[in-house]
Amino acid sequence: MVLFAVDLSEPRSLTDAVAAFAARLDENLVVLHVGTALTAAMPVTSLGGFDDAGLLLFDPTLRHELDEAEEHALSRFVRSRFDRPVRALSRDGFAADVVIEEAQRLGAAFVAVGHRERGFFDAMLSGSTAARIVKHAPCPVVVFPVASEA
DSSP states (O other): OEEEEEOSOOOHHHHHHHHHHHHHTTOOEEEEEEEOOGGGGOOBOTTSSBOHHHHHHTOHHHHHHHHHHHHHHHHHHHHHHOSSOOEEEEEESOHHHHHHHHHHHHTOSEEEEEEEOOOHHHHHHHOOHHHHHHHHOSSOEEEEEEOOOO
């Protein structure tokens, strides 16, 4: 099985390349979208409490609506991009950690990720999700370059 980590901004050329890769290997394709770990980035006021935005993150109705929106976006992405059947998974957390955990849990033969070239300062500040996955994945990782869009 090929586990394809997506953020839903991948160009069609990347999804086509990953689908062709999985087909050539005669492997099933699992598309994994990792949502943002909202609670990890919770804004806190200087008085030690949560500000209004932070409180909204704990509203169960809002959380449910956000989860449904992510599921809908992933479903639409998968339907529009893949001709062959794929399994779609949506998880929350920090992208590299979740991809590594899911690859282990599912027994992935390969992990496929796209990688965009970023500026030096951006890379220094945030690091590379693809690099962390390559370093810690329990299986081979195939990194597909993503051409910058004009």
